[in-house]
Amino acid sequence: MIAISDITVGANAGRSRSHNRKLVLGRVRSAGPIGRAEIARVSGLSTQAVSNIIADLLADGLIVEQGRRTAGRGLPAVQYALNPQGGFALGIEIRPDAVFGAVLDLCGRTVSAERHTLAAADRRGVTRAVRDLRRAVLDGTGIPGPRLLGAGIVMPGPFGATGIRGSGSDLAIWEDAAPDIWFSEALGLPVLIENDANAAAIAERISGVARGLSTYAFIYFGSGLGLGVVQDGRLMAGAFGNAGEIGHIPVPAAGRSLNLERAVSRLSVQRALRAAGTEAGGVDDLDRLYHQRHPALLAWLDQATEPLSAAVTIVENLFDPQAVILGGAMPDSVLDHLLAAIRLSDRSVAHRAGRDSPRLMRGASGRMTATLGAAALVLNQAFTPQITVQP
Amino acid sequence: MIAISDITVGANAGRSRSHNRKLVLGRVRSAGPIGRAEIARVSGLSTQAVSNIIADLLADGLIVEQGRRTAGRGLPAVQYALNPQGGFALGIEIRPDAVFGAVLDLCGRTVSAERHTLAAADRRGVTRAVRDLRRAVLDGTGIPGPRLLGAGIVMPGPFGATGIRGSGSDLAIWEDAAPDIWFSEALGLPVLIENDANAAAIAERISGVARGLSTYAFIYFGSGLGLGVVQDGRLMAGAFGNAGEIGHIPVPAAGRSLNLERAVSRLSVQRALRAAGTEAGGVDDLDRLYHQRHPALLAWLDQATEPLSAAVTIVENLFDPQAVILGGAMPDSVLDHLLAAIRLSDRSVAHRAGRDSPRLMRGASGRMTATLGAAALVLNQAFTPQITVQP
DNA sequence: CTTGAAAGCTCAACAAGCTTGAGTTAATCC
DNA sequence: GGATTAACTCAAGCTTGTTGAGCTTTCAAG
Numbered sequence: 001m002i003a004i005s006d007i008t009v010g011a012n013a014g015r016s017r018s019h020n021r022k023l024v025l026g027r028v029r030s031a032g033p034i035g036r037a038e039i040a041r042v043s044g045l046s047t048q049a050v051s052n053i054i055a056d057l058l059a060d061g062l063i064v065e066q067g068r069r070t071a072g073r074g075l076p077a078v079q080y081a082l083n084p085q086g087g088f089a090l091g092i093e094i095r096p097d098a099v100f101g102a103v104l105d106l107c108g109r110t111v112s113a114e115r116h117t118l119a120a121a122d123r124r125g126v127t128r129a130v131r132d133l134r135r136a137v138l139d140g141t142g143i144p145g146p147r148l149l150g151a152g153i154v155m156p157g158p159f160g161a162t163g164i165r166g167s168g169s170d171l172a173i174w175e176d177a178a179p180d181i182w183f184s185e186a187l188g189l190p191v192l193i194e195n196d197a198n199a200a201a202i203a204e205r206i207s208g209v210a211r212g213l214s215t216y217a218f219i220y221f222g223s224g225l226g227l228g229v230v231q232d233g234r235l236m237a238g239a240f241g242n243a244g245e246i247g248h249i250p251v252p253a254a255g256r257s258l259n260l261e262r263a264v265s266r267l268s269v270q271r272a273l274r275a276a277g278t279e280a281g282g283v284d285d286l287d288r289l290y291h292q293r294h295p296a297l298l299a300w301l302d303q304a305t306e307p308l309s310a311a312v313t314i315v316e317n318l319f320d321p322q323a324v325i326l327g328g329a330m331p332d333s334v335l336d337h338l339l340a341a342i343r344l345s346d347r348s349v350a351h352r353a354g355r356d357s358p359r360l361m362r363g364a365s366g367r368m369t370a371t372l373g374a375a376a377l378v379l380n381q382a383f384t385p386q387i388t389v390q391p
Numbered sequence: 392m393i394a395i396s397d398i399t400v401g402a403n404a405g406r407s408r409s410h411n412r413k414l415v416l417g418r419v420r421s422a423g424p425i426g427r428a429e430i431a432r433v434s435g436l437s438t439q440a441v442s443n444i445i446a447d448l449l450a451d452g453l454i455v456e457q458g459r460r461t462a463g464r465g466l467p468a469v470q471y472a473l474n475p476q477g478g479f480a481l482g483i484e485i486r487p488d489a490v491f492g493a494v495l496d497l498c499g500r501t502v503s504a505e506r507h508t509l510a511a512a513d514r515r516g517v518t519r520a521v522r523d524l525r526r527a528v529l530d531g532t533g534i535p536g537p538r539l540l541g542a543g544i545v546m547p548g549p550f551g552a553t554g555i556r557g558s559g560s561d562l563a564i565w566e567d568a569a570p571d572i573w574f575s576e577a578l579g580l581p582v583l584i585e586n587d588a589n590a591a592a593i594a595e596r597i598s599g600v601a602r603g604l605s606t607y608a609f610i611y612f613g614s615g616l617g618l619g620v621v622q623d624g625r626l627m628a629g630a631f632g633n634a635g636e637i638g639h640i641p642v643p644a645a646g647r648s649l650n651l652e653r654a655v656s657r658l659s660v661q662r663a664l665r666a667a668g669t670e671a672g673g674v675d676d677l678d679r680l681y682h683q684r685h686p687a688l689l690a691w692l693d694q695a696t697e698p699l700s701a702a703v704t705i706v707e708n709l710f711d712p713q714a715v716i717l718g719g720a721m722p723d724s725v726l727d728h729l730l731a732a733i734r735l736s737d738r739s740v741a742h743r744a745g746r747d748s749p750r751l752m753r754g755a756s757g758r759m760t761a762t763l764g765a766a767a768l769v770l771n772q773a774f775t776p777q778i779t780v781q782p
Numbered sequence: 783c784t785t786g787a788a789a790g791c792t793c794a795a796c797a798a799g800c801t802t803g804a805g806t807t808a809a810t811c812c
Numbered sequence: 813g814g815a816t817t818a819a820c821t822c823a824a825g826c827t828t829g830t831t832g833a834g835c836t837t838t839c840a841a842g
Binding site: 014 | 816817818819820821822828829830
């Protein structure tokens with residue numbers, strides 16, 4: 001989210017090694033148990049280089065041996081797999097009224113999760129809450145300090161003074177200080193900061209339905225509506241870190257032009273239900289109402305179909321992703337209803353003859369998506385080389 | 392445009408050098424005459440490394456010394472600048488009925504340009520036309536072979552069998568062979584292939600209004616409407632090379648939902664004029680009609696404003712670019728009219744307090760944009776390190 | 783005018799990382 | 813059982829970037 005400066009950094013021995021380490025680790029992750037020779041082939045390195053890096057990763061405990069695999073003739077390859085206990089990531093989600101925390105192991109599995117209410121939404125209050133949360137979420141897990149790879153932090157965007165400020169979603173307390181430096185010092189860990197939609201998108205890549213994908217888009221129900229776009233395993237940030245503000249695009253709806261978020265978002269459904277005399281504060285409420293076939297909710301779903309279909313078509317045509325994922329703070333029942341209702345355009349670059357994978361999927365991470373995504377940011381960084389751009 | 396495979400390549404000494412060479416050359420280009428110590432500072436390399444690379448670039452003739460600059464105390468820095476004669480790029484645009492060619496020098500200035508009609512739109516005919524064009528465009532320039540850095544080729548997208556095939560825009564003759572390999576062998580040069588909108592976007596970065604920008608979007612009038620998105624100096628391709636198909640997104644227009652291209656494109660304006668009994672084949676015709684204040688053209692411009700404004704808002708919010716550029720096969724008069732008519736949303740991430748640069752600009756490259764862009768692809772690649780992704 | 787600080791630059795030694803090629807081990811094929 | 817194939821290791825070698833000392837040139841202070 002920090003505005004990416006124009007600095008592209010030069011390569012040297014150390015940075016090359018870091019790049020290659022991530023490359024090899026990412027291969028071990030994505031290709032399951034895999035031998036060194038195969039890694040070398042797919043990464044354009046010599047087997048010797050891969051051997052050295054594997055030795056490094058073994059010494060650091062990030063991977064483990066996984067027996068030999070005999071395939072055809074020749075010496076059977078020693079296989080390697082991620083060591084789940086080899087590294088952990090802390091994820092923290094900051095909302096105006098509460099903070100959520102979670103810890104993921106190297107394989108993306110949830111180790112623990114906590115929720116604290118936020119006493120004071122100023123900088124000191126947030127810092128204390130985050131520190132407390134870290135202790136709470138790590139206590140009893142027996143995770144040694146050096147095994148913590150870093151912390152991901154999710155705050156609602158957009159960042160900086162934009163035209164959509166005042167939508168009530170952003171915490172305006174970091175104006176003078178760079179929050180990443182602040183949190184990094186407060187936690188004593190390397191820190192990554194993103195908005196909720198981007199974090200959710202990465203969560204799907206680490207432990208959700210986007211596991212095999214490298215280029216996809218995630219439409220995220222937060223309080224508003226967000227979009228996280230992943231290109232070649234990396235988040236698309238935009239020039240000022242605010243890419244993906246899909247809630248504010250104009251879409252056709254019932255013969256009018258509407259901000260997407262007005263028709264499709266948590267706030268939108270709550271408004272519609274309230275007008276019908278029903279309050280629905282949480283995801284469970286919505287789930288219940290859906291199973292009761294509450295007429296106001298069904299009417300809302302009806303009116304949401306056209307604009308959401310338009311949004312999906314827009315995303316498909318502008319980003320040409322492998323898939324579009326729908327998820328976030330909505331019950332699965334509602335998401336599934338929307339997925340079934342969306343009419344995919346056949347005048348789309350995604351409508352392709354030999355296509356075998358689904359164009360549209362439901363996110364798998366459930367309601368903790370953004371918090372898990374915060375931690376997933378750290379894991380994703382550990383698996384994805386990124387030599388070119390540096391703050 | 393070639394579908395980017397999932398292969399991310401490892402770093403070694405040679406690739407690091409190539410990366411750093413591009414980095415240094417790009418700095419020399421963007422920061423004008425610049426000394427070695429300063430390059431070292433901004434690129435995170437030692438001055439010694441930069442010195443070695445500069446010596447290389449000098450030996451290759453890509454840069455030249457440019458005197459010393461005395462600024463404050465200390466030894467004045469020896470300055471370096473691009474040598475325009477140090478390298479050239481060939482650009483070729485293939486249309487269903489004609490091929491265009493151009494040569495750019497290292498500074499992005501046009502050295503020569505040609506246009507040939509295309510006798511046969513099959514593979515052999517195209518190959519012959521391209522070979523002839525190459526000879527024609529290089530003859531008399533005195534450019535020695537080794538100075539040709541490569542060729543960029545522009546073909547209309549989308550590529551592959553997508554749902555918007557049959558829009559009549561794509562050449563369907565490369566189905567079995569990879570066109571980049573084909574052209575590379577036919578020309579004996581490294582080849583880059585892109586669609587027109589992407590090439591046009593890069594043209595603006597090399598010699599147009601996007602010179603200082605690293606993240607921006609270009610809305611391109613071809614026969615349809617295209618979008619080229621540049622992120623950190625690199626084109627956004629999408630998973631299958633078809634990102635940016637903005638012509639096929641639904642936008643609100645006069646109370647209906649419309650494909651953008653139906654309201655805003657060359658074909659659209661020609662249809663509108665024909666319905667009024669006027670033919671407008673080329674850019675000059677449109678320019679004339681505009682200065683005559685032709686009522687059908689003005690009416691078309693009127694109806695184009697709302698959907699185009701919507702498209703710009705969508706692009707701003709999804710990509711968060713430094714600027715949106717409008718250009719392509721339209722006369723400047725019409726583009727300027729559209730630019731003035733577009734209503735920028737103030738509920739956009741681009742609407743920012745301390746903003747000093749324009750949100751919207753007209754492309755500078757005129758009607759040869761895509762052809763120049765084809766060559767610009769090659770130059771851009773020479774200036775932009777790209778260690779991570781390889782075909 | 784002299785002296786010292788500051789900044790750009792070069793030289794030579796060094797270190798890190800990847801590659802290469804020969805050699806080893808273990809499986810399959812004939 | 814020998815040939816072949818494939819994964820892997822070892823040691824030497826190569827390319828590249830870094831480091832630190834030393835040189836040069838300019839400016840500024842005394």
